[in-house]
Amino acid sequence: MSVQPQRPHAAVVFLCLLACGLAIPDPRQREALIQLEAFMQTGGQMVLTDAEQRLDTLLLKIKQEETAREHFPPAMHFFRARDLIRTSPIFSLLQKMPKGGALHVHDFSMVDAEWLVKNVTYRPHCYMCWTDSQSIRFIFSSQQPKPLPRCSSWALLENLRAKTINTTDLDDSIMRNLTLFTDQDPEATYPSQDVVWDKFEQIFLALWGLVTYAPVFRDYFYQGLTQFYTDNVMYLELRALLPEVYELDGSTHDRAWTLKAYQDITRQFTAEHQDFFGARIIVTIHRGVNASVMTEAVKEAMKLKKDFPDFMAGFDMVGREDRGRPLWYFREALSLPAEKGVSLPFFFHAGETDLEGTEVDQNLLDALLLNTSRIGHGFALLHHPVAKDLSRKRGVAVEVCPISNQVLKLVKDLRNHPAAALMSENHPVVISSDDPALFGTSGLSYDFYEAFVGFGGIKSHVGSLKQLAMNSIRYSSLTAQQQEKAMDEWQRRWNKFVSENHF
Incomplete structure (x- = not known):
């Protein structure tokens, strides 16, 4: 038996809205409004089986207890909250939950320090x-x-x-x-965005010589896949700079070699883990380069996409958005694929900023003008109603990385994260972890916890979790046929998870 969510009847809602200004509101009209809001949220239209409803009842009870805690983890800096989260029964359940795909993860921050x-x-x-x-x-x-x-x-x-x-x-x-993680007071250690970003970038420079050594490079990616797989993630899209990988004698390999190495390791891992669906690479370049360097990078990306059509997902820029050049600066280079009739999907970081009204703040609109397939972070999306409406109509999902946004000082209390509003109206959203190793996490469970408990509050439910996991497959770069196959495998694992955990 399954239960269809109660769709508020249009006439009831209309009458309810008419009555909103009346001195004596009708409880039925109030209930209709409540149902309408619940129906609109992420997962609100989800049909729940009996087993899912029992799990939902359990989760609601646990979440009410969690919300009543003296120290509520989503309201705290993650570095303070991590140990509290680890003791949470919700977190334990989320670790077991099949989470679908991780669609926003960077190459040198997959594996713990x-x-x-x-x-x-x-x-x-x-x-x-x-x-x-x-x-x-x-x-x-x-x-x-x-x-x-x-x-x-x-x-x-x-x-x-x-x-x-x-x-x-x-x-x-x-x-x-x-790693950025510290046992000290994180607010004192990182008093500003400049301080935390400077340390962030120094870590990547420190990691570079370790991870770009050929034997380590192979082992590192395999270990990264292992850590996501252990956290019940079945698919990964990795933003990768494709560095020159070097050997012990100092000789180096080109970017095509690096991409093929990623492909070979992915094939090895999926052969050894039959229920892992695979990985694809989004090739990246630092957004601080000039226009001519970007032009060459796009040309190379077009060639790599031709040579690795099924493994390379597309192209993006990385680096601090506030300090880098805006997308519009690179419009000529980024228009090359369309001009030449070449398919090179874009997955642009955009809106990872709180500098409202600046040139950088226009990246969200420009990303959509350039036909981005997804929006990385999109933290500033609520300040751009046109971009918000366009992304919804086009099905351009926002890759939300809660812990990253908090640690990099865009938001202090995750209950106030813009994604909470996006989820309240079922905007296309996927949850990812960005740079988990740098934040003292692994996989996706910590970010799912912050989204489920922090963004959703009491009103998020099993349907919300299910929808977010399904979104990660639906909005992936996989073909329609691959998505169908991945969804079937995910559904099998989800059913098993529900049957084993509804108590």
């Missing part, structure tokens, strides 16, 4: 130096590397550890340079 330190930095030939900006750099080399500007002499970590009395302190020190 502990794995990098304990596994990668203990490998032979790993050198480290300390920069003037109090960061670190790494390189693997068969001989003493050439000095880096503004960096100390290279130290072979194997020798350094042999001379160190307490290697745990050394490893902890390295780890602190590879």
Whole structure:
């Protein structure tokens, strides 16, 4: 047996609206309005089975208890809230839940810092130096590397550890340079967007020499897929810069080699994990480049898309939106695929800003003008009613990354995140984790928790979770046939999850 959500009858709603100004409102009209709002929200039109309704009853009870906590996790900085979230029975359920796909994740922030330190930095030939900006750099080399500007002499970590009395302190020190997460007061540690973004960018520079070493590169991506798979994510779309990957002798591979390596590792992983649906790559470039560099990058992306038609999803720009050049600056380069009749889907970061009214703030409109397939972050979308309406009508989903937006200081209390309003009217939304390793998370469960408990409050329910997971397949870059197959596999796993957890 299943229950169809009660669709508020148009006539009832109309009468209700007429009566809104009456001195004595009719309870039936009030109930009709409440039903209408519930029907409009993400998952509000979802048909729930008996088992799903029992799970929903359980979740509502737990969420009411969670909301009554003295310390409510979504209202706190995530670095303070993480341990509280880990003790939550809702979080435990979300870890088991099949979450569909992760559609907004970056290449060098998939795998937790502990794995990098304990596994990668203990490998032979790993050198480290300390920069003037109090960061670190790494390189693997068969001989003493050439000095880096503004960096100390290279130290072979194997020798350094042999001379160190307490290697745990050394490893902890390295780890602190590879993640934003801190046990200290996060507001004091990162008092402004500039401070947190500067540390954010230093971490990527520190990771570069580790992850772009060919043997590590392969293992890193495989481990990243493993961590998402362990969190019950069945599909991944990865934003990747396609760096030059290097060997121990210093020789390097080009971007086509790097993309093929991603493809080979994905095939290996899916062969070994039959219920994992795969991964695709969104090729990226830093938004700080000039117009001529962007033109060459788009041309190369068009060629890569031709050479890897089923594995490369499309193209995007990365880097801090507030500091980079706006999309409109690159309009000629970004128009090349359409001019040449070449298919190169765009997945633009846009609206990851609180600088309302600036040139950067127009990226949302320009992304839609350039026919973006999805909007990365879209934090500023509520300030752009035209862009909001267009994205809804075109089915351009917003990739919402709650923890990232909070840690990078766009919003303090996640109950006030713009996505809460988007979900209240079932705007196309998918939940993702952006840079999980840098935030002290993995997979998608933490971000799903913040969205379910923080954005939705008491009114979000099993239908909301189900809709968000299904959205991640529906708005993926997979073909219609692939989406149908992926949805069938997800539905099988969802049914199993519900049957095992409705108590």
